[in-house]
Amino acid sequence: SQQGEEDPQALSIQEGENATMNCSYKTSINNLQWYRQNSGRGLVHLILIRSNEREKHSGRLRVTLDTSKKSSSLLITASRAADTASYFCATDSQGGSEKLVFGKGTKLTVNP
C-alpha cells in the first residue's frame, strides 16, 4: 500500500513567494526523504530527515517532521522559476529500511 501522500497535488505560485508541500504517511518510519523531479528527468534527492528530528534546513529548503501526526512538510522559500518541478516524499518503515515508498508528488509551478 502507498505510504506517502502529498498535498496539494498541484501548486502554482509567483516567483519570490514561498511554497509549502505536505506529506502524510501511514505507518511508523525511521526516515523520510524529499526528492525533486524535473519534467522528463530522474529524481534528485533534496533532504533526509530522521524520525528523531523535527526540523532540518538546506539552503532555501526547510523540512519539518511530526511523527505524532505522521506528517512532514517541505517549505521552499523565495521560490524561483527553476524550482518548477514535481516534489515527492518517500518513507521507509520502522520494520526495515531496505526500500523507499514514494508518494504521488506535488507538481509545483513557479511563474516568473
Add this chain to the structure above:
Amino acid sequence: DTAVSQTPKYLVTQMGNDKSIKCEQNLGHDTMYWYKQDSKKFLKIMFSYNNKELIINETVPNRFSPKSPDKAHLNLHINSLELGDSAVYFCASSLMGLAGSDTQYFGPGTRLTVL
C-alpha cells in the same frame, strides 16, 4: 560524467515483444534499484540488488527479470510486453543497502511505450 545512466532513453515496441533496458552506475555503490513510474507519476519499487544479490522483489509479473552481472550494472529484461507495461522505468543506486537511510541517485529514465 553521468553517475547513473540508462539505455535506451526511449523504447517503442509492439505487444508481445521482448525488450531489455540497461543501467550502469559509476558511483561505486553497492545497491541498485528498478522503479516503475506510471502515467500518474506514481513511482513504485520493482527490484533491488545489493552486490549482485536480489534483495527486494516486489509483486511484479515474472515476465520482468532483472539481472546484475556485477555491482555496477543492473539490467531489466521484459518478456511478452503488454500495453500495461507502458511507463517510465528508472534505475537508481545507493551506497549501501538501506534505502531508507541512504540517498538514492536516479538515472534519467527509459520511457517504454507498448503499442
